[in-house]
Amino acid sequence: MENLETPMKLLDDKPRLSIFKTFKTKREELTGEAIRQRSIIANLATEPRHMMNTRTSLAHKVAEKSNTVWQNVYSGIFRDIDEILLPLGIVEEAGRLPLKRGPRALQEHGVPYYKLTESGMLVAVSLDELKDERIKILKKFLETVDMKEEEFREMILTLLNVAPNFVFELIRKYIESHVNGEITKIIPFNSNRLSDALNGRMTVYGELLEGFSTLTSSDRDSVISFFQSHLTSKH
Numbered sequence: 001m002e003n004l005e006t007p008m009k010l011l012d013d014k015p016r017l018s019i020f021k022t023f024k025t026k027r028e029e030l031t032g033e034a035i036r037q038r039s040i041i042a043n044l045a046t047e048p049r050h051m052m053n054t055r056t057s058l059a060h061k062v063a064e065k066s067n068t069v070w071q072n073v074y075s076g077i078f079r080d081i082d083e084i085l086l087p088l089g090i091v092e093e094a095g096r097l098p099l100k101r102g103p104r105a106l107q108e109h110g111v112p113y114y115k116l117t118e119s120g121m122l123v124a125v126s127l128d129e130l131k132d133e134r135i136k137i138l139k140k141f142l143e144t145v146d147m148k149e150e151e152f153r154e155m156i157l158t159l160l161n162v163a164p165n166f167v168f169e170l171i172r173k174y175i176e177s178h179v180n181g182e183i184t185k186i187i188p189f190n191s192n193r194l195s196d197a198l199n200g201r202m203t204v205y206g207e208l209l210e211g212f213s214t215l216t217s218s219d220r221d222s223v224i225s226f227f228q229s230h231l232t233s234k235h
């Protein structure tokens with residue numbers, strides 16, 4: 001089914017992140033490339049052990065999830081890291097593990113292991129399979145990144161405490177805008193770039209929040225009940 005995937009790179013041959021890519025004939029189903037890239041990013045976001053963040057270890061993780069042997073996915077993992085994630089600045093080499101056996105070149109130079117960059121941490125927050133782990137990742141990102149807008153940082157943290165899924169949705173839309181070429185870089189992450197990426201949705205969100213704050217207690221309960229009932233029925 002791999003031949004049903006859309007091209008991995010844009011027409012200008014620049015690398016392109018494929019974490020949201022689905023099959024043309026099955027829009028709800030992620031491609032193998034998308035699953036691999038998501039697995040790499042999710043693993044690097046949650047796995048602190050260096051030896052588990054090499055290409056081979058990542059291939060084992062992906063193979064285990066797809067019920068295949070790791071050798072079948074290693075070339076895809078290699079390509080995803082070297083041709084997509086490294087050039088895009090999503091991951092970076094974090095160091096090398098020494099080898100006592102194997103090819104001489106690997107014994108001399110070691111096996112590289114990887115970590116997420118600041119951009120990669122924000123991409124990880126857009127992955128719904130990480131669930132509540134995204135809260136920890138986003139907080140670490142906000143503590144790590146040199147953000148010029150302290151008010152923006154505090155606003156994100158406030159919303160993260162009261163409406164984490166809303167924040168995750170904002171960041172997902174932000175990353176989708178990058179994937180679609182609407183914004184060229186993920187970092188710097190600030191209010192203006194988020195607003196541009198959301199393409200007018202900020203006005204809608206602002207109107208909703210402002211309007212909600214003016215409602216009476218009874219009306220607020222009614223609105224909340226409406227959204228909660230639809231959320232429950234959706235699941």
